[in-house]
Amino acid sequence: MARTCLAVILAAGDSTRMKSSMSKVLHPIAGLPMISHVMRAVRDAEIKDAVLVLGRDADAVAKAGAVEGMAVSTVLQTERKGTGHAVLMARDAIAKGFDEVLVTYGDVPLVRSETFQNARSLLSSGADLVVIGFEAADPTGYGRLLVEDGQLVAIREHKDATEEERKVTRCNSGLMVINGARALGWLEKIDNKNAKGEYYLTDLVEIARADGAKVVAVDAPEAELAGCNTRAELALLEASWQNRRRHEIMLSGVSMIAPETVFLAFDTVLQQDVLVEPNVVFGPGVTVESGAVIHAFSHLEGAHVASGATVGPFARLRPGADLGPDSKVGNFCEVKKATIGEGAKVNHLTYIGDASIGAGSNIGAGTITCNYDGINKHETRIGENAFIGSNSALVAPVSIGNGAYVASGSVITENVPDDALAFGRARQEVKPDRAKQVRERALAFKAAKKAGQ
Structure with a gap:
C-alpha cells in the first residue's frame, strides 16, 4: 500500500522585509502566488493531506493554498516562537498517524515535486x-x-x-521529511534554551539521533530551494522560474528567437512548432496550438490561438479572444471576448470586442466594434466571407451577413443582410478653391491675433 504523508507548510511570517501590504507568500511568480506554487509541488508529490500554518492575511493565504486533489486544513499561529513551534501548530493533524510528515515553506516557489519524492523515498x-x-x-x-x-x-x-565547519558548503534548506510515527514525540522534545528563546526545527536532527534514529540528507539544486524575503529576491525567483520554464518549453519543440525576452505564465501552453518572436508576454490562461506564430511585442492573456494562426507584431489578445485556424490578428490590434473564424483577417489598427467574425472575413484597418454604451456591453456578429472596409465603426448590437460588404469609413447601426453592400457615411462633395479660402482666412486670423499681442 502507498505510504501516507502529511505536508505541513509554514506560511505565518510577517513578511517585514518585503515591505508590502500583503503577505509575501501571496506575491506572484509567473502570475501565481508563491504559496500556490508550493502547494502544487506538494500535490504532485502524491501527497493528499496538508496543514497550512497561517499568520498574516490568513484567509487570503488559505484561499491561495487550496488546490484540487488535496485535503487542506489550516491553523493560526498567533505567536512566533521559531520553526519548531510553527510545526507543532499542526499537532492534531500529526497525531492522526501518517507514515510521513513533510515540512516545507510557503516562500520556496521553485521547489519541485521530484525533490519531495526523492526525500520520501529515503524514508x-x-x-x-x-x-x-x-x-x-x-x-x-x-x-x-x-x-x-x-x-x-x-x-x-x-x-x-567552528572555522572548520564553516568550510562545509553543504547547507540546510529547512525542508525535511520525518517518520510520522516518531514525529510528534521528537517535536515535543525541542526546547528554547538558546539566545533567541525560540524552538528550532533544526534541533530535530540531534534529538532523532539520540533516539537511535537514522538521519540522512538529500540534495537538490540551490536555485530550486531559494526562499524570498525582499522584492529583489522576488525578481530573482521570477527570473529563475522563467529561465527554467522557457528551457522546458523549447525542449518540447517550441522555437523562441530570443527566449530571455519572452515571459510565460504558470499555465501557458505552447504546442510543438509554435514560433515566438522577441518581447512577447503571456499572461495567465493562454493556449497556442501547433504551427502558430506569435510575432514580436505582443501581449496575450486568457486567449486561445489555433493551429496556423498568426498574432502581431504589437498585438494584444485579452481574455476571451479565440482565434481560429490560419486566422490573423495583425499589428496594433486588440481582441477581447471575440471569436475570429478560420482564415479570417484582422490586420491592423483595429479593436474587436464582444464579437464573432466568420471564416474568411476581412476586417479593414481602423475598424472598431462599438460594444459599450457606457453601461452595458453589446455583441457584433460578422458572417463568413464578409468584407469590412477600413475605418468603419460597427455600433453594437449589430449583425453583418455572410458575404456582405461594408464601405470604408461607414458607421453601421443597422443589420446588413447576406451579400448586401452597406454605406454609412455622407456623400462626398468637392468645393473648388474652398481650401485656399479657408487657409487664407486662418492665416489672417493668426496675424491679427499676433498683432494684438
Whole structure:
C-alpha cells in the first residue's frame, strides 16, 4: 500500500522585509502566488493531506493554498516562537498517524515535486529523518549539514560553527521529511534554551539521533530551494522560474528567437512548432496550438490561438479572444471576448470586442466594434466571407451577413443582410478653391491675433 504523508507548510511570517501590504507568500511568480506554487509541488508529490500554518492575511493565504486533489486544513499561529513551534501548530493533524510528515515553506516557489519524492523515498528505504540540503555557491549565513559515515549528525548554524565547519558548503534548506510515527514525540522534545528563546526545527536532527534514529540528507539544486524575503529576491525567483520554464518549453519543440525576452505564465501552453518572436508576454490562461506564430511585442492573456494562426507584431489578445485556424490578428490590434473564424483577417489598427467574425472575413484597418454604451456591453456578429472596409465603426448590437460588404469609413447601426453592400457615411462633395479660402482666412486670423499681442 502507498505510504501516507502529511505536508505541513509554514506560511505565518510577517513578511517585514518585503515591505508590502500583503503577505509575501501571496506575491506572484509567473502570475501565481508563491504559496500556490508550493502547494502544487506538494500535490504532485502524491501527497493528499496538508496543514497550512497561517499568520498574516490568513484567509487570503488559505484561499491561495487550496488546490484540487488535496485535503487542506489550516491553523493560526498567533505567536512566533521559531520553526519548531510553527510545526507543532499542526499537532492534531500529526497525531492522526501518517507514515510521513513533510515540512516545507510557503516562500520556496521553485521547489519541485521530484525533490519531495526523492526525500520520501529515503524514508521508504529505512531512514527516519531526511533533511533536504544543497551545495551553496556562497554558504555564508546558512546552517551547515555535518555528515559522518553517510549520516547527518547535526545542523550547525553559521554563527555557531567552528572555522572548520564553516568550510562545509553543504547547507540546510529547512525542508525535511520525518517518520510520522516518531514525529510528534521528537517535536515535543525541542526546547528554547538558546539566545533567541525560540524552538528550532533544526534541533530535530540531534534529538532523532539520540533516539537511535537514522538521519540522512538529500540534495537538490540551490536555485530550486531559494526562499524570498525582499522584492529583489522576488525578481530573482521570477527570473529563475522563467529561465527554467522557457528551457522546458523549447525542449518540447517550441522555437523562441530570443527566449530571455519572452515571459510565460504558470499555465501557458505552447504546442510543438509554435514560433515566438522577441518581447512577447503571456499572461495567465493562454493556449497556442501547433504551427502558430506569435510575432514580436505582443501581449496575450486568457486567449486561445489555433493551429496556423498568426498574432502581431504589437498585438494584444485579452481574455476571451479565440482565434481560429490560419486566422490573423495583425499589428496594433486588440481582441477581447471575440471569436475570429478560420482564415479570417484582422490586420491592423483595429479593436474587436464582444464579437464573432466568420471564416474568411476581412476586417479593414481602423475598424472598431462599438460594444459599450457606457453601461452595458453589446455583441457584433460578422458572417463568413464578409468584407469590412477600413475605418468603419460597427455600433453594437449589430449583425453583418455572410458575404456582405461594408464601405470604408461607414458607421453601421443597422443589420446588413447576406451579400448586401452597406454605406454609412455622407456623400462626398468637392468645393473648388474652398481650401485656399479657408487657409487664407486662418492665416489672417493668426496675424491679427499676433498683432494684438
